[in-house]
Amino acid sequence: MTHIKTLNTKLLQNTVEKGGCGECQTSCQSACKTSCTVANQACENR
Amino acid sequence: MIHKYTLNGMFIVLDVNSGAVHIVDELVYDILDYYREADTDTIVQKLSDKYGEDDIRTAISELDELVAARQLFTPDTYAAVAPFVKKREPVVKALCLHIAHDCNLKCKYCFAEEGEYHGKRELMSAEVGKKAIDMLIKTSGARKNLEIDFFGGEPLMNFGVVKEIVEYARSIENEHGKKFRFTITTNGILLDDEKLDYINKNMHNLVLSIDGRKEVNDRMRPRAGGQGSYDNIVPKFQKAAESRNQTDYYVRGTFTRHNLDFSEDVMHLADLGFKQISVEPVVADLSEDYAIQESDLPAIFKEYENLTNKIKERREKGEWFNFFHFMIDLTGGPCVIKRLVGCGSGTEYLAVSPSGDLYPCHQFVGRPEFKMGTVDTGVVNTDIRCDFENCNVYNKPACKECWARFYCSGGCVANSYNTHGDLISPYEIGCEMQRKRIECAIYLKACEE
Structure with a gap:
């Protein structure tokens, strides 16, 4: 492509089937106690 | 979209x-x-x-x-996934243990009301802590990774009990096929070499509370006598960070209306040598003089851009540090199911008061209407759990139209409740700041590709 550069990204639709194992960290256990941020949590099931 | x-x-x-x-x-x-x-x-x-x-x-x-x-x-085909999430067998996999409802600082913005959480000064007993561990093992189903956060007040005021709980959990985790990860949050006043050594040997994560520049920190984080805490804690925190090889810890600060130039505080922490930095906006009643107002948003957006540019400049010079609220994992982040349900408060994640009462998260502790049970009974008020289960992005009207919904997962439920008195109406000022942070975080990622 000449006009568009797509960043290397995990596509969300590909995570539905094998997702939801629940082993990942809960957000508030890290460094945020008042402003929920989920997208920075690492997946434990890669 | x-x-x-x-x-x-x-x-x-x-x-x-x-x-x-x-x-x-x-x-x-x-x-x-x-x-x-x-x-x-x-x-x-x-x-x-x-x-x-x-x-x-x-x-x-x-x-x-x-x-x-x-x-x-x-x-968007994920609305069909949301009912599946609700049908999952309810498990609890993370507990925030309120080890001490007491504190040796008098932070002006403390949502715990200087450690007491709308109640009396109280320390958790080892017995309550051990029952919490037993309850967590029992209610965690097939989940292997379990999390315990020692929180307060100031947990180092009851560190003997912290150690007893850690040792108890470690003594039984293998037989139950579990793995505990411990986090402790401290203001540093009581941190010494012995405690740090124990923490380094046993805690997966260490959160060190400091707001940034001396005058900013000491204004909002005074000691009981009114003097500041900065000079006491900085050398200890530097030592702690180095002793953990600059990983698996955060210096964590709060910015308020009094320091809307908070990028200076982040950079100050970086200049002190910290590599893992979190500075987040205060959550406060809008009537407080330090509360962030809607009219502050343009200045805050500009400040997040300033911070973005400063981080980019440092990284280009090889002086890397991590800013927690700009972290975004595009290639390995959470699955869409995690993104639908958010932080898990009231469901997978509960807080335990010093006397052993269960609440949806640390911010609800001490509010009787949110008491869900005790460490003896487990969750008995399932209506509250059901209310929190329903807090996914498809049940929040404002989130349905928001482009950021799969990054923040609907935002902090406690913020919603504090602002609107319900669990599903987002705290708009928080949303505005969150969206700006995501834009900055993705820009930084793009710069690095």
């Missing part, structure tokens, strides 16, 4: 439902104003004053390719 924005001359397009991120040129950016509504000939006509026809047609064909690859205007 897409979201497009520019930052420092970069044109960025997010495809909300796939999570794809595209860096485009100005031509594509302009085409996207018409792409969904107009045919190719009409778009060529609309943009012919600014661009050549061949370029426009090539760019449109590239956009067509992305749509076909489900990386642009991807339909």
Whole structure:
């Protein structure tokens, strides 16, 4: 492509089937106690 | 649904439902104003004053390719996944243990009301802590990784009990096929070499509370006698960070209306040698003089951009540090199911008061209407759990229309409750800041690719 550069990204639709194992960290256990941020949590099931 | 924005001359397009991120040129950016509504000939006509026809047609064909690859205007098919999440067997996998409802600082913005959480000064007993561990093992189903956060008040005021709980959990984790990860949050006043050594040997994460510059920290984080805490804690925190090889810890601060130039505080912490930094906006009643007001948002947006540029500049010089609220994992982040349900408060994540009462999260502790049970009974008020289970992005009207919903997962439920008195109406000022942080975080990622 000449006009568009797509960043290397995990596509969300590909995570539905094998997702939801629940082993990942809960957000508030890290460094945020008042402003929920989920997208920075690492997946434990890669 | 897409979201497009520019930052420092970069044109960025997010495809909300796939999570794809595209860096485009100005031509594509302009085409996207018409792409969904107009045919190719009409778009060529609309943009012919600014661009050549061949370029426009090539760019449109590239956009067509992305749509076909489900990386642009991807339909939202996840609403069907939400009922599946609700049907899962309820498990608890993380507990925030309020080890001490007492504190040796008098932080002015403390949502715990200087450690007491609307109640009396109280320390958790080892017995309550051990029962919490037993309850967690029993209610965690097949989950292997379990999390315990020692929180307060100030947990180092009851460190003997912290150690007893850690040792108890370690003594039984293998037989139950579990793995405990411990975090402790401290203001540092009582941190000494012996405690640090224990923490380093046993805690997966260490959160060190400091707001940044001395005058900023000491204004909001005074000791009981009114003197500041900065001089006492900084050398200890530096030592702690180094002793953990600058990983698996955070210095964590709060910014308020009094320091809207908070990028200076982040950089100050970086200049002190910290590599893992978190500074987040205060949550406060709007009547407080330090509370962030809607009118502050333009200045805060500008400040997040300032911070972005400062981080970029440092990283380009090889002086890397991590800013927690700009962390975003595009290649390995959470699955869409995690993104639907958010932080898990009231369901997977509960807080335990010193006397052993269960609450949906640390911010609800001490509010009787949110008491869910005790460490003896487990969760008995299942209506509250059900209310929190329903807190997914599809049940929050404002989130349905928001491009950031799969990054923040609907935001902090406690913030919603504090602002609106319900669990599903987002705290708008928080949303505005969250969206800006995501834009900055993705820009930083794009700069590094």
